[in-house]
Amino acid sequence: MTAEATDVPRFVVVGIGADGWAGLTDRARDELRGATVVYGSTRQLALLPALDATTVAWTSPMSEHLHRVVSEATAAEVHVLASGDPMFHGVGSTIVGAVGRDRVRILPTVSSASLACAELGWDLARTHVISTVHHEVESVVPVVTDGRRVLVLSRGAHTPSEVAEVLTRNGFGWSSMTVLEQLGGPGQRIVESLARSYRPQPHDALNIVAIECVGPRTSRLPGLPDDAYENDGQLTKSAVRALTVSALTPGGRALLWDIGSGSGSVAIEWLRADTEGSAIAFERDPVRAARLQRNAARHGVADRLTVRGGVPDSLDVAPEPDAVFVGGGLDDGVLTAAWQALLPGGRFVANAVTLDTQSLLVEWHARAGGTLRRLSIETVEPLGSLTTWRPALPIVQWITTRQDDQS
Numbered sequence: 001m002t003a004e005a006t007d008v009p010r011f012v013v014v015g016i017g018a019d020g021w022a023g024l025t026d027r028a029r030d031e032l033r034g035a036t037v038v039y040g041s042t043r044q045l046a047l048l049p050a051l052d053a054t055t056v057a058w059t060s061p062m063s064e065h066l067h068r069v070v071s072e073a074t075a076a077e078v079h080v081l082a083s084g085d086p087m088f089h090g091v092g093s094t095i096v097g098a099v100g101r102d103r104v105r106i107l108p109t110v111s112s113a114s115l116a117c118a119e120l121g122w123d124l125a126r127t128h129v130i131s132t133v134h135h136e137v138e139s140v141v142p143v144v145t146d147g148r149r150v151l152v153l154s155r156g157a158h159t160p161s162e163v164a165e166v167l168t169r170n171g172f173g174w175s176s177m178t179v180l181e182q183l184g185g186p187g188q189r190i191v192e193s194l195a196r197s198y199r200p201q202p203h204d205a206l207n208i209v210a211i212e213c214v215g216p217r218t219s220r221l222p223g224l225p226d227d228a229y230e231n232d233g234q235l236t237k238s239a240v241r242a243l244t245v246s247a248l249t250p251g252g253r254a255l256l257w258d259i260g261s262g263s264g265s266v267a268i269e270w271l272r273a274d275t276e277g278s279a280i281a282f283e284r285d286p287v288r289a290a291r292l293q294r295n296a297a298r299h300g301v302a303d304r305l306t307v308r309g310g311v312p313d314s315l316d317v318a319p320e321p322d323a324v325f326v327g328g329g330l331d332d333g334v335l336t337a338a339w340q341a342l343l344p345g346g347r348f349v350a351n352a353v354t355l356d357t358q359s360l361l362v363e364w365h366a367r368a369g370g371t372l373r374r375l376s377i378e379t380v381e382p383l384g385s386l387t388t389w390r391p392a393l394p395i396v397q398w399i400t401t402r403q404d405d406q407s
Helices: 026-033 042-046 062-072 091-099 112-120 159-169 238-248 265-273 286-298 313-317 332-341 355-368
Strands: 010-016 037-040 054-057 077-083 104-107 128-131 149-153 176-181 189-194 207-212 255-259 278-282 305-308 323-326 347-352 371-375 378-383 386-391 395-401
Touching (some): 255 265, 313 332, 355 371
Parallel strands (some): 010 104, 255 278, 255 323
Antiparallel strands (some): 149 207, 176 189, 347 395
């Protein structure tokens, strides 16, 4: 049944830029002239001329106010103002997700990313865009690499200072930073600086930070150096980690369970591989759990990683995973609980070092199929005044995909 055939409210989301009423299309103006109630930020509402509609400014936190409006609205039509393109990191996507696309009409204007690229002469299709509105500023870390152009949608006036600090701390201090404020409006202002020489200054809350990256070449592929993680020795080493994360096949909005997470390196590199993924790390040791969270923050993925306690107790209250990695605490009870929770089509990877746990994986391989392989890595190390190959402990790895009929 369509929205027109029901009595439920319909939502009209109108994108508005810093140029206000003058920048709106005739269709958008007509919509607002005919509105009965219009929601928006205080800044957005101030851009409108006198209307017959009741205007309501968002209260803080906006997300809670928006939830109440969407769930409790009684007017036949509810108009909502959004910055620029409502479907580009905007409120339009939130409303559609809550009530369905049939009950929402979107009237976009030019996005801040498009305005910034037009001002800078950048190709938007080749520019990476990150939003810090709902993510920590460290989320820029997995994206920056030498020669890349990045736009950071700011949370507020303080974001440029935070971006400069993160860039400098991660070896990108020579990157050029351009802060573009009130784009397209009469108050437009552009401030340029190197990240390393940026000095905190007053910025308009409506700003976007453009970065031309100068620094090390980085990759989102798994297998970061071991010293990229704070650890107490409980760390899946780089080469094995690369094979493990690859076997887990990260991609899209998938959830990983990392059981016996230790330093969190597998979960962190799963998250670095795809920006839509999420992970739950199960770690019973509170010291390691705190260290894991520091590692996640350092690599810019902390906002997508949840840390839970030990297994199997914590597994019962966790959402069902799309992928499971068991690296620590490996026993039959843990394997059984994790396997039963895994969604059909999900990937299961377990690594074992001791003969006891390796034998357990041999049994599970016979029961559930998949691939069983033994990984043996040797590295060159000193031997007195000479050098030799030093083997690491061999690891048996079991990889499988759960089928619909497996239990």
